[in-house]
Amino acid sequence: MAHQIEYIHDDIKRSCFEDQFFKADVLFEDHLLVWIISGETRIVQADQTYVFGAGDTLLFPRYLLATVLNYPKHGLSHKSVAMHLKLERLKDYYNKNEPQSQGEPIPPPSFRTFEQHPLLKSCLSSLIPYFELKEKLPGAIASLKIEEAIHILRTIEPSIDHMLANFAEPGKIDIANFMEKNYMFNMPMEKFGYLTGRSLTTFKRDFKKTFQTTPQKWLTQKRLKLAHYQIREKKRKPSEVYLETGFENLSHFGYAFKKFFGYAPTEGFR
Incomplete structure (x- = not known):
């Protein structure tokens, strides 16, 4: 079993990765609260890795x-x-609970880490026994657990x-600033367009006007x-950086690197 996802409710799941690692460039349509049971997770954003x-x-x-x-760790x-x-x-x-930060400037979105906060740990670890159920978790119970998590987040x-x-x-944002910060993410052009507030056609047009080249050529370089x-x-x-810089395959990365720079990435490492 290399990868398994179990759902006890449409909004609550448990994931297990047993391979050497699992890599994904993610763009969630919902906020996602994650508790790591075992293993190690690395998150790459722009020029920083957590x-x-x-x-x-x-x-x-x-x-x-x-x-x-996602990586296994300590044999787990x-x-x-x-x-x-x-x-x-x-x-x-x-609608039932007034936001506490109304009227204040909205900061740019960024992921949050709460380390091993006891309130969140207690809330999320309490879900583990529900995965032994032979049927899905009743919706009313799932709603209570999710609302509990929201209350805890707002308390912390x-x-x-x-x-x-x-x-x-x-909304429509500056395309140059956005792409300079996010070019290492391997996403469909439609997603880049959506995140900059543009249709695919408008994104490609504005991109060419801004960078004087096509998105794919610019991204690769x-x-x-x-x-x-x-x-x-x-x-x-090279084996440590190709995934973090937007390439999916080490051999393809090596070919593209040599074609662009004139020598293999292993030569640059020595």
Whole structure:
């Protein structure tokens, strides 16, 4: 079994990765609350990598681009429990509970880490026995557990309402600034367009006007230059950087690197 996902409810799941690692460039349509049971998780955002382990709790905001890498650790597979905080549920919640941060400036979305906070740990670990059920968790119980998680998040970090009570869709933003920060994420062009507030056609038109080249050519060159910097300046191995710089396959990365720079990435490492 390399990868298994179990749902006890449409909004609550448990994941298990037994391979050497699992990598995905993610863009969630819902906020996602994740508790790591075992293994290690690395999150790559722009030029920074964060590492988390067993017992840590993370909150991913919707429409945030990130690369997630899950690894086994200490002989244990990577396991986690995740809870989707969907918009309709949050809208219903905030109809009954006044946001605590109304009128304040809204900061840019970013993932949150709550490490091993006892309240969140207790809430999410209490879901584990429900995965032994032969039927799905009753909706009323699932709703209580999700509402409990929302209450805890707001207790730990009152300013979290900036994220959870913000129901706006992405608006049109500066394409150059966005792409310079997010080029290493391997996403469909439609997603890049959506996140910058554009249709695919408008995105390609504005991109060509801004960068004087096509999105795919620009993305490949930016990713290769980032990998080159990591290998030559940071002395990292090609096998350590190709996933973090937007490539899916090591051999394809090596071919593209050599074609662009004139030598193999392993030569740059030595």
